[in-house]
Amino acid sequence: MKSMFNDAEKLIGVDPPNGSLVKAEIYHLCGDIGQFDKWLDNARRLGAGPQADRSAMYVRSNLGYFSASVPAFEQLAVVESGFLSDVFAFGLVICSYRRMGDAAASAAKAKMELGMDSGYAIDTARKGVDVLNKLGINEGQVQSVLDVAGEVLRRHNLFWMERGPVVRFSDTADGPGLLYQMYVGVPPAEALQLTDEVLELLFERDLYLPGLAFTFISHPSTDAGH
Incomplete structure (x- = not known):
């Protein structure tokens, strides 16, 4: 070093x-x-310039400061930044669905391509906006939950893995729901313990949101017997 x-x-x-x-x-x-x-x-x-915003966006989220990544993402998620195609899908990581929708509309008007995974990202962002509206939850509240997950990871000197959380939506007769799952490099039993720590902090801080669930999950590369 x-x-x-x-x-x-x-x-x-x-x-x-x-x-x-x-x-x-x-x-x-x-x-x-x-x-x-x-x-x-x-x-x-x-x-x-924008390189500093790009660094801030990725590094802060990587260290578990998800809400702190939002301002940099918003600076870059515009056609004029020159970085929109590179950062667009990152909005899924930090639950910035509405800015993604605005950016997608601006890119379409400018006939700008948003990358190979843009179709999935745009569809996911639209579903996110719809489900959050039905739940009566705003993006800042979800980001606060992610920040608590990041805090727990830092306590244990861990990083989340893959490109971002796995986001799952449901909208059934039982009502809408949003599930965030974050891969970590620990066995399943430890991932469950970490999830329990997150839930305890959410209840302590009055951040628990009905309809929004969060779990850590053991990454497939993790040796469960280690």
Whole structure:
């Protein structure tokens, strides 16, 4: 790690904005959100532009600060940013369905392609808006639940896996429902314990939302017997 910091310092000497971004990314690897934000702000001050927003979006969510990723996503999820195609599907990770809908409409008007998975992402975002409306839940409330899940992961020095949570919707005679499942690299029994910790915190903080369920699930690559 020391050599990585040394290389970043050398880069700062010749390319301050990108060097600051690199140093921020190293602190991301260390799990230090405070130092990450410090160097990201420095990169912005020096003119890093949208690259800083892109870094903020991915890193904050990766460390479990999902709601803190939303402003950067909203900055990038517009046709004018030049990054819309790259970041569009990320809205599913942070439950930013309405911004995805607006972005998809703007992209269609501009005849801009949104990537291979855009059809699925657009359909999922539409279902998300519909189910949340029926449940009387807003996106910020869902993001608060995800933040609690991120807090539990940090307690155990874990990261969520795959491209984002698995999102499942239901709208049956029993009523609408939304299920978020997040892969983690632990055996099933430990994933269940982590889920229980999330549920306890949600009840303690009055964040439990009828119709919205959350679970951690053991990633298939995890050795259940480990």
